[in-house]
Amino acid sequence: MSIDQFTYSPIPPEAKAIRAEVRGFLADALADVPPVRRAESWMGFDARFSRRLGERGWIGMALPKRYGGAEASPFARYVVIEELLAAGAPVSAHWFADRQSGPQILHYGTEAQKVVHLPAICRGEQFFCIGMSEPNSGSDLASIKSSARRAGDKWIVNGQKVWTTNAHRSHYMIALLRTDPDSRRNEGLSQFIIDLSLPGITIRPIKDLTGASHFNEVFFDDVALGAGALIGTEGQGWAQVTAELAFERSGPERFLSSITLLQSLVGAVGADPDALQARDIGRLTARLITLRQMSLAVTAQLAAGRNPAWEASVVKELGTTFEQDIPELAEALLDVAPATRGGAEHARVLAYLMQEAPSFSLRGGTREILRGIIARGLGMR
Ligand SMILES: Cc1cc2nc3c(=O)[nH]c(=O)nc-3n(C[C@H](O)[C@H](O)[C@H](O)COP(=O)(O)OP(=O)(O)OC[C@H]3O[C@@H](n4cnc5c(N)ncnc54)[C@H](O)[C@@H]3O)c2cc1C
Numbered sequence: 001m002s003i004d005q006f007t008y009s010p011i012p013p014e015a016k017a018i019r020a021e022v023r024g025f026l027a028d029a030l031a032d033v034p035p036v037r038r039a040e041s042w043m044g045f046d047a048r049f050s051r052r053l054g055e056r057g058w059i060g061m062a063l064p065k066r067y068g069g070a071e072a073s074p075f076a077r078y079v080v081i082e083e084l085l086a087a088g089a090p091v092s093a094h095w096f097a098d099r100q101s102g103p104q105i106l107h108y109g110t111e112a113q114k115v116v117h118l119p120a121i122c123r124g125e126q127f128f129c130i131g132m133s134e135p136n137s138g139s140d141l142a143s144i145k146s147s148a149r150r151a152g153d154k155w156i157v158n159g160q161k162v163w164t165t166n167a168h169r170s171h172y173m174i175a176l177l178r179t180d181p182d183s184r185r186n187e188g189l190s191q192f193i194i195d196l197s198l199p200g201i202t203i204r205p206i207k208d209l210t211g212a213s214h215f216n217e218v219f220f221d222d223v224a225l226g227a228g229a230l231i232g233t234e235g236q237g238w239a240q241v242t243a244e245l246a247f248e249r250s251g252p253e254r255f256l257s258s259i260t261l262l263q264s265l266v267g268a269v270g271a272d273p274d275a276l277q278a279r280d281i282g283r284l285t286a287r288l289i290t291l292r293q294m295s296l297a298v299t300a301q302l303a304a305g306r307n308p309a310w311e312a313s314v315v316k317e318l319g320t321t322f323e324q325d326i327p328e329l330a331e332a333l334l335d336v337a338p339a340t341r342g343g344a345e346h347a348r349v350l351a352y353l354m355q356e357a358p359s360f361s362l363r364g365g366t367r368e369i370l371r372g373i374i375a376r377g378l379g380m381r
Contacts, residue, residue, distance in 0.1 A: 015076040022083040038088020039260040039349045042253045046090035054124025068119035074303040085256040097121040100247045101128035108232035131161040131175035139369045142186040148177040157223040167216040189237035192229045209355040250298035250312035255291040255319030258326035264346040265330045310377035317370040320360040327353045
């Protein structure tokens, strides 16, 4: 059964047709993966699984065929990632490259950058991380201090990034750096593709509440980059980064992070829920469907070449609120205590998500910042 049967959907028939194939693949590939691993959602890392997806042509699908993509519509990609997330597939290895680094390189990259990176991204062999945040420069990204200075035909990078998801297991970082030492705020910034194996780079994993190490501190100490590492136009890094944020904030990963628990909840209450369970699960389902419609509408705008940054902020703010509400409601409805070890499977899924959920409204821009963007945007409408 597919949700597309019951709701208005801009997904064209040829994109819908992929769904059954992806489901069949996932049923087989993930048969032995327990719910608590699936609950890691798009933070689950498995390089081999990413390569298998690459072999199927499900990474970088919307990229041109000459660079290894399938020239598929953004909706075909949407169907694939929706199925991956709904199944709790371990997609983290290729996630950032598929979602934003690939499109970024296609849009702003040189021919040499496209040839080196895009086919390898599509094969699931090159993993990227996003180097924006720094100590004291998260929400206030325009205050970053890490720099790249010209020295002959090289750029010399110094500074520090923080919270960089997957830096310790990625091949490249797309970093936002200050290239004009006299610039202020969002001027004089540029983006670079940095090979993380270069001398002078130190990567230190940071443990999160669950004990896992997804994100990192990354230090740059006189790291020499070739002239070809600059991506896009020198000094235009801010415009490039803000365009990227619409891709980062509007996808189904902004409301499906707790879907494994919602599925457990539906399974646990069974076919004959009491009135309270039916009401609360019904409300969650209605919110889920609405969020999906909104996210698809943003995808349609991106496909039409627009920059729906404001709309993407709305999706992320409402979506992460939804993801965070699921563990609270599940605990009440299942009358189960979260368990980090032992206990029922859904008690462990619950414990994992209760520890992870606070980060949902931090990563990719905090709730307060998004609400500021939404309020300012409303004022301009
Ligand atoms: C799981 C996770 C993964 C991440 N991955 C990456 C990554 O891969 N790459 C990357 O670059 N970054 C990453 N980040 C960093 C993330 O983007 C930042 O944490 C986020 O932007 C907030 O910045 P900060 O942590 O410096 O908090 P601060 O900006 O210091 O904010 C602290 C608090 O103050 C509030 N606040 C700040 N300014 C205002 C304001 N003007 N008005 C109202 N309230 C305000 C914030 O909302 C927040 O509640 C990740 C973060 C998390 C949690």
